[in-house]
Amino acid sequence: MSPRGVATPDVRELLFAAAERVLAGAEPTALTSxxxxxxxxxxKxxxxxxxxxxxxxxxxxxxxRFAATAREVGELPARAGLAxxxxxxxxxxxxxxxxxxxxITGLAVSRPAAAALVRQALEAGAPGFAATQDSVADYLDAELRLGRLRDGADTASLALALVGTVHHLLMTGWAGSPEPxxxxxxxxxxxxxAAGSPA
Structure with missing residues (x-):
């Protein structure tokens, strides 16, 4: 435990990581301050x-966590032509x-005040699934220009299908679900x- 008066480095991440550990093997109701x-x-x-x-x-x-993922997937367009x-x-x-x-996401959805805060932040431009979807579409557009997708491939719909499905899996990935x-x-x-990409 940090001594009184001594600053705790990166407090947010310290607490975020602790919350994830609390929930790793417990029900959402176990998450308390x-x-x-x-x-x-x-x-305390x-x-x-x-x-x-x-x-x-x-x-x-x-x-x-959504912002970190958006940053990671934001690097995807630079991988066009690779792998x-x-x-x-x-x-x-x-x-x-x-x-x-x-x-965590299930807990956020089940707590109306938390869900409202997430929704407000996303509507105000916080990076989330929309930013990730845009990055996937940009990547597919880059692959289309390189000729690694068939002409006319609907990159926006492909990005929506991928990100939307993964969002569904993320929100419903509880014990007993198929391996995602x-x-x-x-x-x-x-x-x-469907995009005409080689395997």
């Missing part, structure tokens, strides 16, 4: 010193799928075939 700070090994009031409450904390955690289209799309889809735990990686790989194979 006390459970988070206990797991982080920090003062640290969370409330940086967030107005648990709803804001959960919303900020989801938005932080295969299927490999690049699979990597992007898996980055999105693992951006945050389904338990295999589903992603089958989807990418289907979309690549």
């Amino acid at each position: 006390r459970a988070i700070t206990d797991e982080a090994g920090c003062a 009031g640290l969370l409330h010193a940086h967030f107005s409450g648990l709803d804001e904390f959960v919303a900020e955690l989801v938005l932080d 295969t289209v299927a490999e690049n799309l699979t990597a992007a889809a898996l980055a999105l799928l693992t951006s945050t735990s389904p338990r 990686r295999a589903q992603v790989e089958r989807l990418v194979a289907l979309l690549s075939g």
